[in-house]
Amino acid sequence: MTDMSIGRAVKRTEDLRFITGKGHYLDDFGRPHQLYAAFVRSPHAHAEIRKINKAKALKVPGVVAVLTGDELAGDKIGTLICGWVIKGKDGSPHKAPPHPALAVKKVRYVGDHVAVVLGETLAAAKDGAEAVDVDYKTLPAVVDTATAHKAGQPQLHAEAPNNLCYDWELGDKAKTDAAFAGAAHTVKLQFVNNRLVPNAIEPRAAIAEYDAGNGEFTLHTTSQNPHVARLVLSAFIGIAPEHKLRVIAPDVGGGFGSKIFIYPEETVALWAAKKVGRPVKWTAERSESFLSDAHGRDHVTTAELALDKEGKFLAMRVNTVANLGAYLSTFSSAIPTYLYATLLAGQYKTPVIYCDVQGVFTNTTPVDAYRGAGRPEATFVVERLVEEAAAKLKLSPDELRRRNFVQPNEFPYTTPVIHQYDCGDFPRAMREALKLADVPGFAQRKAEAKKRGKLRGLGYSSYIEACGIAPSAAVGALGGGVGLWESATVRFNPTGNVTVHVGTHAHGQSHETTYAQVVADRLGVPFESVEIVHGDTAKTPFGMGTYGSRSAAVGLSAVCKAADKIIEKGKKIAGHLLEASPHDIEFRDGKFRVVGTDKEVNIAQVAFTAYVPHNYPKDLEPGFEETAFFDPLNFSFPAGTHICEVEIDPETGTTEIVNYAAVDDFGKVINPMIVEGQVHGGIVQGVGQALLEGTVYDAEGQLESGSYMDYTMPRADNVPSFKVGTIEVPSPLNPLGVKGCGEAGAIAAPAAVMNAVHDALRAVGVDKVEMPATPHRVWSAIRKAKKKAAK
């Protein structure tokens, strides 16, 4: 083991270039003769487009072209797609109305794409966009999630009566209802899982080029999955045949899901680049990001838990209305269904579960995966129910959980909602978390706070998530349109250093560091001699990209497989060089050795021999490069317990997080520093959802929280120093035993924080506060409870 081995906190390779401003972000790029694109966006949430008059815009100095949806359709460019078809209760497929990249006849949300103006300068393009005269006939808008599918609402799409995309269910309704009928206790909650705006630090951007000489398109874009972008843009949207389109996603400044999707802007940029014969560049402004990046969450849920008199869970029943926005985004249909309801068992042995979900269209920005994607929503349902049940049964929250956990000796454990958990130790993670959070000292801290007029509360969140969405066949059976395997090529260069080409994409996850740690370890080469290449369809094997905490569990597994193939081939070459049978060669610490002897050869020498095969096995191909694809047998299931302690100032309603402890089981940890960073970031995003981030539309569908003046991003002073611990229960389903850590914080934290808030407020008679629990909301809830008590 070296200081760079798996398990060591190796400092990030990426940091030097990022911190010194030498990263390659898209807006830093330019192409000769490029034009700048500015989009004309709908100011209305719902309107007919009567006429688009370009004349004034075309007169603006520097404006080269104004293009609209009619022209796009005229050039036979297809509409955007949703890659996952959900089948409803009656077996019918979900309603997927056309989603044109530039609106045709109608706009359906504020920010919807009406036209694109191409200018010699950005200023010219923007002046031009302002000068495009669009005659709208405004229509009434549907904004409210809960009532969008009720009778009498304005209709968004002719294809989707009552704005209903699907009415879907999972689980056994009859058995669930029967269990509720015989239950000693039931708990029922109704709540909103608030809509979030992703806010990656780098806004989305695209530079599209068309080479008329060879008919090839090149798209530089801020993507989490360049190969998927190429596939969708070629096979479904019809920009170009796949082999004539190269997609490059260089350094990308955060994605959180929002850069998985294939959006109108890059589609239009590619089409326009060919149409006008010049490269086209577009970079979102922050206010455009607010309007046009796919949002996250937005559920309205009624959830019930049935328990017997000892507090054993008998059944769970959940109804959710999920707001999908104005159109289906790339994977939006799957998020509130297969990535949500399948996690409702949580860490518990709830025997029967029933969930139905109505996915609805509204005149709002499309909603899709956002860090955690369905799993934060599921965790919130389960963990809020458990905590309320504990209060109702007067059991401590940890005791109630303990009585219902799947025990370490019960794996593999099959839940009533599809998943089979491979492994875990839920009681141990909670035990560790209780220690880390100093739960025994809480009563004293609470009493001390009370003396200062403050309300203290403690909240738990024992979450489980499903990562590395797999295997492909299972995903296909559930309606997914893609395979969710991963790929890697490990290439020894003749001089002995290693280039690894991977299908995953890093946009903040530190793959250049962690992948290199794994490769260096496995092949016994110096960490510094390993280079990770990602983000370019011309340089990497086809891969599905990075999201759903899948890169370690799936992507690194492919890397390991490819490295193992290298070792196998190396044994043949070494055997030849050492005059022994390959079967007698062992590989350790970068050396091939004849078993039981000191005859050995370094892997670098083997690599050189493979490229200069003067003394080489007769039947063996030259070269030292192997590619592997890995399709996992199952999801991986990171899990853990987070405990949050808050102090509320009842005079102002301000909630302060005074203590936050997290103990997670991510399986084998490759780089503890990077894992801790991922946990910190995830928790902060979860805290953002719980306390700060409110996406507010008015009744006309105008986004009122469309800038940082009104949308509260979490900042350093909103959170304490986190206490973070891990336990390692290695997954048996991949070579490294890893599970994934990218989303855990965002999944666990909202429930932990809101359980703590509710615990604190129980003392003053408050039974409900919605997220985000802003000071105004908390104060209003306290006031309401006081008024009620006074009556």
Added chain:
Amino acid sequence: MYEFQYERPKTLAKAADTLKKRKDAKLMAGGMTLIPTLKLRLAKLSHVVDLAEMKELVGIKASKAGVVIGAMTTHGAVASSAAVKKAIPALAQLADGIGDPAVRNRGTIGGSISNNDPAADYPAGLIGLGATVVTSQRKIPADKFFIGMFETALKRGEIVKAVEFPIPKRAAYMKFPNPASRYAIVGVFVAETANGVRVAVTGAGGSVFRVPAMEAALAKKFAPEAVAGIAIPTDGLNEDIHASAEYRAHLVTIMAKRAVAAAIGG
């Protein structure tokens, strides 16, 4: 941003000249509001007259009579000034709570008060302390300077040169910030001055205002409990997605109470 002419005059006379001659000219004194407004195309100007070169407008002078702060002095400079911290610590603390470090290192007192954002902090400080605004033409008492939302007594071509603050016996500023923008949802400046107690509220209404009932109560007894029971009417208070008028009215009382406690404690 629309196109405009950018000027960086070295004298007040030159700056005033452009303002008088060009109807769509505006001063820039840090630009913390003006630049975002331009970037969002919410303003179309012929000229931006940047006061950044006007060295005579920068600086802090403290004497027994009071503290004089040049209009182009940044919030950061006020917050970290030993003289201000000694003479009027509440003012240094107010400046230290404006925006974030980037804003504090660019934004200026002259820019802030001339803009008179209803949620800005400085107006409360000026009214609370009974300051005087020194302009290129005259001296204006703070009570007559802030007219209404984004509106001041400044005439066309009149430029703020400095603000004179008398030294209070004791004072404190308590802000309940908007969680997103960190502007004041409610900010209350309380000061016991040679001319009586002053209570100034920012963030809650269309412009900074005083609370006579609280001032009278505190004149009798300068203690938190003196104001704890005084509720201000909700009429005319701001309402937005962050706070209702009721909540703002409530916070005025709470912040006043805490400001008094801080003034006594400090």
